[in-house]
Amino acid sequence: MTRTPRTTARPASPAGRAVAHAHSSRSLPLPAAHRGSRAAAGGDPGxxxxxxxxxxxxxxxxxxxxxxxxxxxxxxxxxxxxxxxxxxxxxxxxxxxxxxxxxxxxxxxxxxxxxxxxxxxxxxxxxxxxxxxxxxxxxxxxxxxxxxxxxxxxxxxxxxxxxxxxxxxxxxxxxxxxxxxxxxxxxxxxxxxxxxxxxxxxxxxxxxxxxxxxxxxxxxxxxxxxxxxxxxxxxxxxxxxxxxxxxxxxxxxxAGALADAGAEPVGPRTGARRIRTAGRVEVLDRGTEQAHVVLGVPGLSRTDERRWALGVLSAALGGGMSSRLFQEVREKRGLAYSVYSYTSGFADCGLFGVYVGCRPNLVHDVLKICRDELDHVAEHGLDDEELRRAVGQLAGSTVLGMEDTGALMNHIGKGELCWGRQMSVDDMLGRISAVTPDDVRSVAREILGQRPSLSVIGPLTDRQSARLDEAVA
The missing domain is CATH 3.30.830.10 (Metalloenzyme, LuxS/M16 peptidase-like)
Structure with missing residues (x-):
């Protein structure tokens, strides 16, 4: 049997440093290719x-x-x-x-x-x-x-x-x-x-x-x-x-399974759980060739409307080959093969993380770059070109992810179970394209402005492990 990849949703938390930015009311238009797609022009794939x-x-x-x-x-x-x-x-x-x-x-x-x-x-x-x-x-x-x-x-x-x-x-x-x-x-x-x-x-x-x-x-x-x-x-x-x-x-x-004719469906999960963990470091010593690292913070629940802005932010930070973390860690410095950011959303809370796999002796260099980039984006946001690429990537992956009957079944089944309603591809594209630069900057300040925690699996020396606290200070 298979397990689902970690669910993608988006992060929430205390406000970070307030920084004024321009372009506060402009939304990020969908690229022309997505505006002309069947989903954008005429409804869902089905x-x-x-x-x-x-x-x-x-x-x-x-x-x-x-x-x-x-x-x-x-x-x-x-x-x-x-x-x-x-x-x-x-x-x-x-x-x-x-x-x-x-x-x-x-x-x-x-x-x-x-x-x-x-x-x-x-x-x-x-x-x-x-x-x-x-x-x-x-x-x-x-x-x-x-x-x-x-x-x-x-x-x-x-x-x-x-x-x-x-x-x-x-x-x-x-x-x-x-x-x-x-x-x-x-x-x-x-x-x-x-x-x-x-x-x-x-x-x-x-x-x-x-x-x-x-x-x-x-x-x-x-x-x-x-x-x-x-x-x-x-x-x-x-x-x-x-x-x-x-x-x-x-x-x-x-099978006699519908005997209780008056029974009502159980609704979606609800709640408002908050994750207050900050600055925690856990290391699992394994004799692997690489060190596998996740640096992250509390995120948004899957029902939080800010999840669309966070999805755009995550795409810009670590969602593709042109993303900021991929360019800084892999393309410019050659410190890792795999580096990406992701979000996990549950009914009442969520997580935002950055994953990197690298040689053990490079862990501290990689973590410093990642932390510097997250801190910079938390304070200054992303430029408009990065945001346009992120919107296009998120919109494209949303449409392409609906191209077979299995994906559609997952979409409508999870929609009914987790939200109690359906959201069409048009609706999702509309939410993505409605995200403004200020929406992304606000979410970046709130989410990335938090003190992160860190998880590492790999053959780190005692000295290397002792220095990991620097990454979450």
């Missing part, structure tokens, strides 16, 4: 999103794309690793594996063989706030995908022997992740910033928690979080909404 709420609180959202020959069907569950107690850490992801192990109607081999036999692909991913199961097939095979995925979600047996067999697989996945320090450092950064909290703990769990999980505890977790009120069904491709709704309803009713 048709309108339709939604039906079935008895039992099950939501079904679809987007028709008549000019393709495929369809992607998914079911989103409003449960992630942040819903786990310390003893249950890793249970959501473990359960994701177990739903592929067999139902009352199908064995594990039947589940995979039926999708393989039509050339489809099937997978799932677990994140901190949701889990998704999906299948991508030819449009003519959509009824099969609906039946198989719905059967998995409603009829899983979660047998003791499957729990024991899959335990080793999950432990191997943990080991595989730990063997990839470029991935593992982001889990370390989450722990550095969020501590021993549900959001700070790893999605996969640990060897200790996975070994301690029992069949009964996982089954209780399944029953508590997989009722229809916590689920969103999403489908995109060459499909008919009413037909999908009928097939989904038949599958759930056959």
């Amino acid at each position: 048709g309108a999103v339709r939604k039906t709420v079935l008895p039992g609180g099950l939501r079904v959202v679809t987007q028709s794309v008549p000019d393709v020959r495929s369809a992607t069907f998914g079911i989103w569950a409003r449960v992630g690793s942040r819903d786990e107690t310390p003893a249950l850490n890793g249970a959501t992801h473990y359960l994701e594996h177990l739903l592929f192990k067999g139902t009352r109607r199908r064995s594990a081999l039947d589940i995979s063989a039926e999708i393989d036999a039509v050339g489809g692909e099937m997978n799932a991913f677990t994140a901190k706030e949701f889990t998704c199961y999906y299948a991508r097939v030819l449009d003519t095979d959509l009824p099969l995908a609906i039946d198989v995925v719905c059967d998995m979600l409603t009829g899983s047996l979660i047998r003791s022997e499957d729990v024991e067999a899959e335990r080793g697989v999950v432990l191997e996945e943990i080991a595989m992740t730990e063997d990839d320090p470029g991935d593992c450092v982001h889990d370390l950064f989450a722990r550095t910033m969020l501590g021993d909290t549900p959001l700070g703990r790893p999605v996969l769990g640990t060897n200790e928690t996975i070994n301690a999980l029992t069949r009964d505890r996982i089954a209780r977790f399944y029953r508590r979080h997989y009722d229809p009120t916590h689920l969103v069904v999403a489908a995109a491709g060459n499909l008919d909404h009413d037909t999908v709704v009928r097939q989904v309803r038949e599958a759930f009713e056959a």
Whole structure:
């Protein structure tokens, strides 16, 4: 099974130093290429999103794309690793594996063989706030995908022997992740910033928690979080909404999953959590060739309207080959191969980070450059040309990211689950193009003006580790 790359959203925090800037009311126009695109000129890559709420609180959202020959069907569950107690850490992801192990109607081999036999692909991913199961097939095979995925979600047996067999697989996945320090450092950064909290703990769990999980505890977790009120069904491709709704309803009713006709859907997560961590340094000693570094600060929740300005800021700082950090660290000085900035947004908080992979003896030079650039942008902002490039990059990646039925299914499913509404590509492009230079400068002062924290994985000497405090002073 796969895990989602860390969710992209945007940062928030105390105001930084106030600096007056000109051009306060001008928005950043979309490049002509994006203004003339199909999404910008005539709507989304597909048709309108339709939604039906079935008895039992099950939501079904679809987007028709008549000019393709495929369809992607998914079911989103409003449960992630942040819903786990310390003893249950890793249970959501473990359960994701177990739903592929067999139902009352199908064995594990039947589940995979039926999708393989039509050339489809099937997978799932677990994140901190949701889990998704999906299948991508030819449009003519959509009824099969609906039946198989719905059967998995409603009829899983979660047998003791499957729990024991899959335990080793999950432990191997943990080991595989730990063997990839470029991935593992982001889990370390989450722990550095969020501590021993549900959001700070790893999605996969640990060897200790996975070994301690029992069949009964996982089954209780399944029953508590997989009722229809916590689920969103999403489908995109060459499909008919009413037909999908009928097939989904038949599958759930056959499993007895819509018995509570008066149940209402559970709404999006809410909250106003603040991250107050500053100046923390965590180092994990590993015998790697590179040191893997994340320097970052608290960010914005995924519902914060400033996230559009922060997205533009992140693109300008470290979103591409022309970005400020890429140019300063890699192109001008040749100190690293990989350097980028990113944002992670949750329902009630977020993170902003800069990642660099470099030789251990270059860590301090790289961190000084990154810190100097962040401090400079926090005080002076970015010039208009950088901002225009960033807007164009963000707009282009938004449109290109919607070019297949799987991406559309993700977009509408996550939109319903996390926001309770849909935002079209036109809407998103409009929000991006409406960002003003002052919006970006304001977010830069607030976010980049904070004292950062630092996470490092690599073979640093005691002397090198002792000097890391300089980067967060």
